[in-house]
Amino acid sequence: MSVKEPLIRVEDLKKEFTGVHALNGVSTKICRGEVVFVVGPSGSGKSTFLRCLNRLEDPTSGHIYFDGVDLLDKKVNINRHRQKMGMVFQHFNLFPHMTVLRNMTIAPMKLQGVSREEAEKEAMKLLERVGLADRAGAYPSQLSGGQKQRVAIVRALCMKPEVMLFDEPTSALDPEMVGEVLQVMGELAKENMTMVVVTHEMGFAKEVAHRVLFMAEGQILEEGPPAEFFANPKNERLKAFLSKVI
């Protein structure tokens, strides 16, 4: 056991949907500041794995230790811990009845007792960073897909999370909007944010990831640093997968 406890430690995680084993014993560790990419064919369980991490999906068995606390313990207040785990969805899921600014300030104000001025100041700072300060008063329906996803990212950041979970953040975007979202994510990685990213953007994974996991049939079949992972895959399934997507 290392001196430093990893931020997230997953042990033998299993998830069964009526008769289907979506996760079949997944174990891994994610350290602070680490950027982990999860790739694999569709139906491999990678999204389920990510959604289990903050228990949007309830695992059937196993353990997830976040900051030393087992999230699957019945007595754990999951809402508390979710505040420290930001999540970005494929379909953005911005709140359509609120302005961009309100989308970002409602959670810190209601959950962390941050004052309105404070929350708005922080939100504006983040909007500035992603180049959307002039859209603060707009409603989500007035934004492009890339803008929506950038807002979704900074909305999660407003809670000052310790880890950011990305569930195929660019899969629902027009090709010309993918770049702006990846750029924001790349900057986040540079600032040492702990990130778990499920994606099909292999080029981006090569560039940003510290470690890449390959999942198929609910298991991690291979993992390693991107240079090794992409140049020298060992698992047959991974070789077949990479030959198709690259």
Next chain:
Amino acid sequence: MIQSLMDRIQFNFIDGDRWVYLADGLKNTLIMTVFALLLGLVIGFLIAIVRSTHDKTGSLRVLNLFCKVYLTVIRGTPVLVQLLICYFVILVNTGLPKVAIAFIAFGLNSGAYVAEIIRSGIMSIDNGQFEAGRSLGFNYVQTMIFIILPQALKNVLPALGNEFIVLLKETSVAGYIAIADLTKGGDIIRSRTFDAFMPLITVAIIYLVMVLTFSKLLSILERRLRNNER
């Protein structure tokens, strides 16, 4: 022709201050409608939350069953029968004023319909909204209050408005338990003057004007809420 019309108005409404029947009746109709509406909204709201929570999470089994029985009974029997049962069977010895008994009966009835309207609104909101709320750290109730319900209510506003209109007109059966509502007021005048046309048409026009006014207000409100977004 005009003179005879004026005479009939004079005879039906002015003589013997018979217009008071309509004014008092209107007052009772409005009291019953407003209180029944409030009661219906509260009941409907609670049932909708229970039912959609059960649909989403599978919890609250017993409460859900209770709500389902309630919906089945209320929606499966005529409102007039429910009113009569409330008055002559359930609340007979409570000493409550008749108008109160009536708005309880109408409220219980309306609640069943409001419940299904609100539930349909909640279920129409994409599950991603729910997940986004939960992922930020909101608990189930907070997610409902801050994120789901505001969107759901806006979506079902036209249907709720419709339910209000139905309720307003439904109170016209209150005469069955001898409440002097607007309809009964017109009918009393008819029985005094033996002129059916004037009082009944007048009553119809008053209902129509109320419904039109309400519809107009509702469409203004709807437009306001939409403008907020697009």
